[in-house]
Amino acid sequence: MIVITSAHTPEDRVKEIVQFIEKEGIQTHVSQGNDRTIIGLIGRIEPQLAEHLRQMKDVENVVKITKSYKLASRDFHPEDTVIQIGDVKIGGEELVIMGGPCAVESVSQIDEIAGLVKAAGAQVLRGGAFKPRTGPYSFQGVGVEGLVMMAEAGKKHGLLTITEVMTPEYVDICAEYADILQVGTRNMQNFDLLRKLGECRKPVLLKRGFSATYDELLNAAEYILAGGNPNVMLCERGIRTFETYTRNTLDLAAIPSLKQLTHLPIISDPSHGTGRRELVEPMSKASVAAGADGLIVEMHSDPDNSMTGDGVQSLFPDQFAALLQDLSKLAPLVGRSFQVPDLAAVK
Amino acid sequence: MIVITSAHTPEDRVKEIVQFIEKEGIQTHVSQGNDRTIIGLIGRIEPQLAEHLRQMKDVENVVKITKSYKLASRDFHPEDTVIQIGDVKIGGEELVIMGGPCAVESVSQIDEIAGLVKAAGAQVLRGGAFKPRTGPYSFQGVGVEGLVMMAEAGKKHGLLTITEVMTPEYVDICAEYADILQVGTRNMQNFDLLRKLGECRKPVLLKRGFSATYDELLNAAEYILAGGNPNVMLCERGIRTFETYTRNTLDLAAIPSLKQLTHLPIISDPSHGTGRRELVEPMSKASVAAGADGLIVEMHSDPDNSMTGDGVQSLFPDQFAALLQDLSKLAPLVGRSFQVPDLAAVK
Amino acid sequence: MIVITSAHTPEDRVKEIVQFIEKEGIQTHVSQGNDRTIIGLIGRIEPQLAEHLRQMKDVENVVKITKSYKLASRDFHPEDTVIQIGDVKIGGEELVIMGGPCAVESVSQIDEIAGLVKAAGAQVLRGGAFKPRTGPYSFQGVGVEGLVMMAEAGKKHGLLTITEVMTPEYVDICAEYADILQVGTRNMQNFDLLRKLGECRKPVLLKRGFSATYDELLNAAEYILAGGNPNVMLCERGIRTFETYTRNTLDLAAIPSLKQLTHLPIISDPSHGTGRRELVEPMSKASVAAGADGLIVEMHSDPDNSMTGDGVQSLFPDQFAALLQDLSKLAPLVGRSFQVPDLAAVK
Amino acid sequence: MIVITSAHTPEDRVKEIVQFIEKEGIQTHVSQGNDRTIIGLIGRIEPQLAEHLRQMKDVENVVKITKSYKLASRDFHPEDTVIQIGDVKIGGEELVIMGGPCAVESVSQIDEIAGLVKAAGAQVLRGGAFKPRTGPYSFQGVGVEGLVMMAEAGKKHGLLTITEVMTPEYVDICAEYADILQVGTRNMQNFDLLRKLGECRKPVLLKRGFSATYDELLNAAEYILAGGNPNVMLCERGIRTFETYTRNTLDLAAIPSLKQLTHLPIISDPSHGTGRRELVEPMSKASVAAGADGLIVEMHSDPDNSMTGDGVQSLFPDQFAALLQDLSKLAPLVGRSFQVPDLAAVK
Known part of the structure; x- marks a missing residue:
């Protein structure tokens, strides 16, 4: 200093x-x-x-000459962190795709979508049981039941599951049902939640706050790591800027930048990062080209009737399947592997 | 629509x-x-x-033609909300000044500062028992003991008290000891915390998220109001922009803008809003000139030895007293009143 | 409306x-x-x-229901604009790469670099004769001589040339020597310059202002189009945000977004868009994956001794050649073609 | 360093x-x-x-330990710069108010407004003859004739005049007719224009770019100072942020911050800084309370029929006169003086 x-x-x-x-x-x-x-x-x-x-x-x-975080820094831990859950390795050579609806709505909805997610070649089912909403009068999620529905759909279709946990009290129950716990953008600096996740041993996907710097994101990760949980992956999901055409500005330079600063895996979220369905495909490819370890993508079998407003950014199942086919060809060009079923079989 | x-x-x-x-x-x-x-x-x-x-x-x-919030809107509730706590009315004619250290550190520290805050003419003592810190290795506050120290200092010197509550579990104990509960900028969209504060009846000072729009701030207030607690005041404390000379960009146009959109009182925080001691005095005056109902200002009797880094933005006691003298003259020019003791008596 | x-x-x-x-x-x-x-x-x-x-x-x-620009909009002109200059078509199937130094420094410098640019497979030589600098004491470019040096290097090596024009008076002379005229980010709303370029018939690369919205960029293009010059291409080069690790935030979603709003070709500038050499390669690939029609990339044979500070973001010649090799494989996956010489021949 | x-x-x-x-x-x-x-x-x-x-x-x-600008810095020139034009001193004890329409429209319009500006107590008449407009189809100003109209109105009513100069070629003619030359926010980094203004000796009001840092603003001023023209005043006119309720975010902390960094006078523009008529009065008062040397305020006798869209932020004449009355009382509280005619006389 x-x-x-x-x-x-x-x-x-x-x-x-x-x-x-x-x-x-x-x-x-x-x-x-x-x-x-x-x-x-x-x-x-x-x-x-x-x-x-x-x-x-x-x-x-x-x-400051040295950084304020230590456990998260690549100086301290030069090799890439690879998080293994069952057969899936996040942060290694394999590209990891997480797909599913914004919110779990019913047993049949999540079961149908899980089937489509699996058939397309993804490894992880995403879905929210608890939804953070800016206004009190919006749909707030189906709650604990949703966790159960999703766990069953995941098990049935051979998919890992990821869900958002919004408050320290719910960490234990979410950890019981889901394979990966997600911290949403508005909670990146909810320090009590981070501390609680540090005590837990479940893998955590930590979303960048929509106005957080790389340094703040890494300090937030440090809270979880310092608590004893080494299984943290980071997620770029767009930042708030003056541009209003897109919901957020997806900052893809965060991917190679964070790769230099930290050993933790980096996931990209092109759905929230753009807020527009037609941008999800090009920005998914761009994310992989920029070096992302994986993607988290919204997909809905009936987006016109989804219960949250995020249908507007959800891919249709055939778009999702086509995207994964394309990614399987793109991945080897950036030193990754990604296997997909034959598209004919998907249909 | x-x-x-x-x-x-x-x-x-x-x-x-x-x-x-x-x-x-x-x-x-x-x-x-x-x-x-x-x-x-x-x-x-x-x-x-x-x-x-x-x-x-x-x-x-x-x-949208109509707004997404209702209880917080001036359309719905045309008269100004005035929050009365003891003899102090927030949102009325009287200007309300909240002063004190960033963090409560010890019985003697908070007692000494409370004496100075009172002598200068302020009505409310501020101080943090729990501190939200971006990194896990920084000082996190003295905890519940700090609440007790502050309550006693407030009672002894005849001051109301305000303190930050960071998590739903602590709402009850903070409400037991403090007169006003503060929601910090990083928690403006901690919806569980907002809901819990809606069940409580203590007045709440809701700080604007450092990247939140007026609309999001008012929706966050709506969570508390919809829960049944009508005693909400809003606080402009600076937003994140590209300018790095100041820690944040204090958005003073928020004050007259929010006055049009809502009936809730508006407090300005020039200390966090600028992050520089020498800017606190001009920006305090500017806040009052722009129509603020009150100010929350950091003051420390020994900022060089404060336990948090916020000493850099804390006024010295004599600067604080001189500012309040000036504000007492400025207030009547914008339709406010603010009484201060004779400065000679302060010394 | x-x-x-x-x-x-x-x-x-x-x-x-x-x-x-x-x-x-x-x-x-x-x-x-x-x-x-x-x-x-x-x-x-x-x-x-x-x-x-x-x-x-x-x-x-x-x-507003309809847009404020007309000639630039895809509603008005549904087919892609393809700008042909000699054998090179910008906006068509072929990916177009523009490479070269920040500033033209000397005959030997620009000649050496032009040789390397050509050998790597790029089609256009970039280089500044006039440099916009934030402070008056920085190097301001070699001026008109630089135009001559660059034109000769281009002709000798079979490359088109692009250079920045900063003021209306210099449009004619720049148009005499260069094949494409570039409008820099600080001049995107220099309306006299735009009007003058509308009277000219040379192709124009219009850089997005570092704080301009898509709508403002398209309105700036409209000035040139309305003046009678249909040969306009747009360039995403990063916007100003709160993140300071990168010099700018490269907004790659601008590429597919602009593709929907307009028929004009879109070029990406990963060098200024990131300001860091090590990010240029991943962000170049990401730009192509996102659908860019071309790239403009800084390359210098001796960046440690470049006369402007932009050496810090210039690729070394071997990095540039390797990048173009990779892009030739990536292009077909997004419906593009890009031919490069055999890498052995480059060496 | x-x-x-x-x-x-x-x-x-x-x-x-x-x-x-x-x-x-x-x-x-x-x-x-x-x-x-x-x-x-x-x-x-x-x-x-x-x-x-x-x-x-x-x-x-x-x-960097030392700053990149020198002539503009207070280290180099510790005393305040006071620019005297006729009887008016800008940067001294007296508060200076510049008022008038966005655009000069006709002899009768500017004459009528000049009379109202003078009667209210302002010292300078503002008005644009050339208008920078984001789209090519908007009203672009009446041109040189407007300069003449304004000069005559100024002379007749005993007011100094200020007008925007958009391009180097027009510096001489604008300097012939106006007392102060204004550089607009989009031209803050039009370096050729700055250089030309450095050769001129007329006072210049340099507006902060809507995304420029304090450091960039001071470097832009340095261009003019280094050219030999010491008569530069700076203008805070709002920056671009994510908030859309106001057109810009008026950064009033720029006023005391720039006062520390530089000796040049600082003017505030609450009209463009907010883009809403009803915010001009509180933000004018806040600007003076924050330490501004003067204000530039839009006023129009018939804003519903102004030829530019800026009528929406123009004060009505009686609002303007009332504001100046209030400022005359506020000024002494921050060490300024400002004399206004008796309001009865205005009417």
């Missing part, structure tokens, strides 16, 4: 600051510029000390 | 859409343009129907 | 507004809601009338 | 980098951390060297 003093800070005051730092057991290098003095701090600095220094009189700026 | 069809949608399909709407008991007006047909829907539309329509084939756009 | 009145506007006032509209020769449909009246306007509305209505008393909102 | 190497850069490579820097005549201080080496550079660094270093192999980051 580097501490930069204000212009023309007197020598005595610089000495005081240096002594304060050294009293904390940190070695320093002082470098006198024309106007300002630069104090280099050597070794790992506690966040509290950094914060302290930032607010001291005559300190103009504090520049 | 208005439904706009895609260009060149055949007449038969338009009829189908109209029949679908009328089957739901909604009256329509159809207006045929050159390319597109416009279907006006008359009366209050359930959000689920709106969502449904938005995703139907041949529907290009759905334009 | 739809005009929505304020709540409870009296019937007489609604009549006045309707009469005002009909006096302009526009047919109306009036639809009385519970609170507000909706007035549908039929036919093409002059922008000035729309602006007028928006600011009238008792008008709450005006919703 | 500080150069930070990548983790584990070998000692020999660090030496090479240091030698490269010292060869440029810059003294260094090297400080070896645990993983990375920090090289402090002492003295003023040319921007080109900084850019060079940023892109060198094994350089992870370059941190």
Whole structure:
């Protein structure tokens, strides 16, 4: 870390600051510029000390050299993390596709969709039992029953399942029924939820907050990792910008950027990332080309009658199947593998 | 609500859409343009129907005419809401100032600061017992003990108290000790927390999410109001933009804009809104000039040694007292009153 | 267009507004809601009338149904525009790659790079003679001489050339030397420059302003098209967001979105779009997967010694050649063709 | 400036980098951390060297300690710049109000408005002869004739005049007729225009680009100052954010922030900054409370019939006069003076 003093800070005051730092057991290098003095701090600095220094009189700026997260960083853990669940490995060579409806609605709905998801070649069934909704008068999900319906559909069709958990109290029950727990974009900094997921051992898909930086996303992952759960994957799902044609701006550069900063798998969500059905196919391909370890895609057998407004971004089953066929050809060009059934068989 | 069809949608399909709407008991007006047909829907539309329509084939756009929130809207409740707590009225003629440290640290710290806050003329003591921190290795607050320390300091010095509640389980205990419960910017869409606060009857200060629109803020307030708690005040605390000189961009136009859209009181937070001590005074004055019902300002008797990094934005006690003196002169120019003790007495 | 009145506007006032509209020769449909009246306007509305209505008393909102641009819209011109320059067709089946340095520096520099660009399989040489720089003390380009150097290097190596034109006076001379004229991100709304390019017949690559919406980009293109120059291609080059790890946020959803809204070719700029060399390769592939008609990529034979700071995002020649090899395999998977020389021959 | 190497850069490579820097005549201080080496550079660094270093192999980051602009900085010029034009001083104790229509439309329109502007107590008449419009089919201003009309109205009523200049060729003629030349938000980085204004000696009001940082605004001002024209004032006019209720987000913290960074006067534009008439009054007061040296406000005697769409944000004459009355009372509370005629006399 580097501490930069204000212009023309007197020598005595610089000495005081240096002594304060050294009293904390940190070695320093002082470098006198024309106007300002630069104090280099050597070794790992506690966040509290950094914060302290930032607010001291005559300190103009504090520049972090090392990152505020550790367990999530590739410096600390150079090899890719591969999360194995049953036969599926997330973060390895195989591309992983998660498909399904925005919300679980009924036994027959989720069963039908699970069959289509499996037939298309995906490995994971997605679906929400609890739905975070911006207004109190919107459909809020079917609740615990939905977890049961989804677990049964997954088991029947040989699919893993992923579902969103919105609050610490529901972590245990969601973990009982689902294979992967999803943290939604509005909960990325729900620190109590993150802590609870750290105590759990189920794999977690952590969605980037719609206005979170890479650094904040990695710090949120650090909460879960620091709690003892190493099975974290990250998800780019679009950020809020001034553009309103798309619901969000899918930031695909996050994929190769995060690959450098962290060892955790990166999943892309082109459905929420664009909010428009016709953009899901090109942005799915672009995500894989950019290096994503997998995709989470909304698909609905009857989107015109889905119970949430997200039908507008759900693929029809035949679009979903065609997309997976295309991805199976694209994957090898970026060092991935992805097997799909013969399309004739799907039909 | 208005439904706009895609260009060149055949007449038969338009009829189908109209029949679908009328089957739901909604009256329509159809207006045929050159390319597109416009279907006006008359009366209050359930959000689920709106969502449904938005995703139907041949529907290009759905334009809401009425707002998605109701209890929070000024249309529904034209008079200003005034929240009375003891002798203090928030949202009325009197300007309300909330001051204090970012975090409660010790009995002596909060007692000393409470004395200074009172002496300066403020009505409410702020302080965090639980702190939301972006990284897991930062100071997380002293917890429940902090609530007790703050309640005692408030009682001793004749101040109301406000503290942040981060999770539904802590609503009851925070409500036991504090006069106002604060929802932080990262929790504005923590819907379980909002629902729990709706069941409670304590006044709530709801901070705008750092990337939330006015509409989303008002929908979040609607969760609390719809739960039965009418004592909600809103807080502008800065939004995330591309500018990095200030920590956030304090959006003061939110104040007169929200005053038109809603009847709820609006508080401004120039400390988090700027993240820089030297900007707090001008932005406090600007907030009052823009029509704020009150301010929440960080003040610390020893910011160089505060336990969180927010010392950098905390006023020194004499700056805080001088600001309140100035505000007492400014308030009458915008139709407010604010009484302060004689400054000589403060010293 | 739809005009929505304020709540409870009296019937007489609604009549006045309707009469005002009909006096302009526009047919109306009036639809009385519970609170507000909706007035549908039929036919093409002059922008000035729309602006007028928006600011009238008792008008709450005006919703455009048709777009403000016409010549640029796919509704008006359903087939893709293909711009042919010599043997190269931009916007057709063939993927078009533009490569070269940020700035032309010397005869030998641009000649060497042109040779490498050609050998790798690209069709167009890029390079700036005039450089827009945020501060007055930075290198501003070598000027007209640079145009000559680049034209010669292009001719010698059998490459088309593209260069940025910053001001109306330089349009003629740039058009004399270069095959494609580029409008930079800071000039997207330099309307005098756009008008001058409309009078010219040279193909124009119009870069999206770093904070421009799709709609604004298409309106800027409309200036050039309305002036009589149909040879316009658009370029996504990243937008400004709160994320600071990348220089800009490359908005790849712009590619398929613009493909729907317009018939003009779309080029992607992963170099400026990310500002980091290591992200150029994955984002180039992602751009092609998303449906781009071409790429414009910075490449420098000696980026450590380039005269502008953009070396940090320039590919080394071997990276550039390897990328084009990969793209030749990726292109057919998205319905494109792209031929590259045998890599052994490049070396 | 500080150069930070990548983790584990070998000692020999660090030496090479240091030698490269010292060869440029810059003294260094090297400080070896645990993983990375920090090289402090002492003295003023040319921007080109900084850019060079940023892109060198094994350089992870370059941190600027000193600013990239010089003439605009308060470090270089500690006293406030006061621009005197006739009897009016901008940047001094007196608050300066510029009022008038978006566009000059006719002799009678500008004459009538000038009379109202003067009567209300403002010192400067604003009005556009050339209008930058996002689409080619909108009203583009009346041109040079408008300059003449405005100059005459200004002279007749004893007001200074300010008008926008959009392109370098028009600088001379605008300078002949107007007292202050305005650079619009879309032209803040039109570097040819800035250079031309540097050669001119007329005072310039430089509007912040709607997505420009403070640093970029000050670098744009530096272009004009470096050209030899010291009479530059800056204007905050709102930035583009995700919020759509207001046309822009007026960033009032820019006012006290820029006051610290620079000695140039700061004007606020609440009309474009909000895009809504009813927000102009509170945001005008907030601007003055935040420390603005002046305001530029749209006022129109017949906004329903203004020729541009900006009528929606124009004050009516009586609103404008009432606002100035209020500002005359507010000004002394923030150390300013502002004299207005007796309101009875205005009527």
